[in-house]
Amino acid sequence: MRLVLLGPPGAGKGTQAQILVQTYGIPQLSTGDMLRAAIAAQTPMGLEAKAIVDRGDLVSDEIVSGIISDRMDEPDCANGFILDGFPRTIAQAEALNHMLDRKGLHLDAVVEIKADPDILVKRIVKRAQESGGARADDNEEVLRKRLDVYVQQTAPLVSFYANEGLLRSVDGMAPIDDVTGAIKAAIGGS
Structure with a gap:
């Protein structure tokens, strides 16, 4: 199963991805986690990404696409994966489609976790x-900027x-177990 999780920062994508990882035995490909690992390791890309993330901006499509493409080639992705944090823009979605086409793969569903921005900030x-x-991007000013970026760049996804017939929307403001149940029902899982 190949899924994309969409939703604003703090909507619960990471929490739901972990539950789906356990349920379906497929890895979560979180660009945020991969970037934080590169930042923690202080790799050249990590240092560049840190400056960008600390400003509340998004890392370039080229860096993110390369990380994702390489990660999809790992053996644990053979039965599928959950993309969390990618794609964020129409350009990235189109790049993902081309990437998957080249690999002979396709998405099974895109799950939008809807959430109220004011409640997310709290x-x-x-x-x-x-x-x-613990996270430099967990402050109100940076979060509001990230929410604005989400509305401008990611919401169009x-x-x-x-239009591609892949979107499934669930209420992310419900209790965690209810959100999980709604996602499983939306993607046809049990």
Whole structure:
């Protein structure tokens, strides 16, 4: 099963991806996690990405696409994967389609986790306080900028994937188990 999870920052994509990983035995390909790993390792790409992420901006399509393409070639992706954080733009979605075509693959579904932006800000600020502010992007100013970027650049993917017949929308403001159930029902899983 090959899935894309869409939704604004803090909507629960990472939480739901982990549940789906356990359920379907396929890996989560989180650009955020991959970028944070590169930042923590202080690789040249990681240092470049850190400056971009700390500003609340998005890393270039070229860097992200390369990371994703290489990761899809790993053996644990043979039965599918869950893309979390990619694609973020129409250009990335088109690049993903070409990438999958070259690999002889296709997406099974794109799940949009809908969430209220004001509640998300409160959720993320609370997460930062509880974790001691472990992530530089977990502050209200950066989060609001990320939400604005999401609305401008990523939200158009909803129409893009609806036109391709792949979009499935669920209410991300429901309790975690209810969101999981809605996702499984939407993608035809059990």
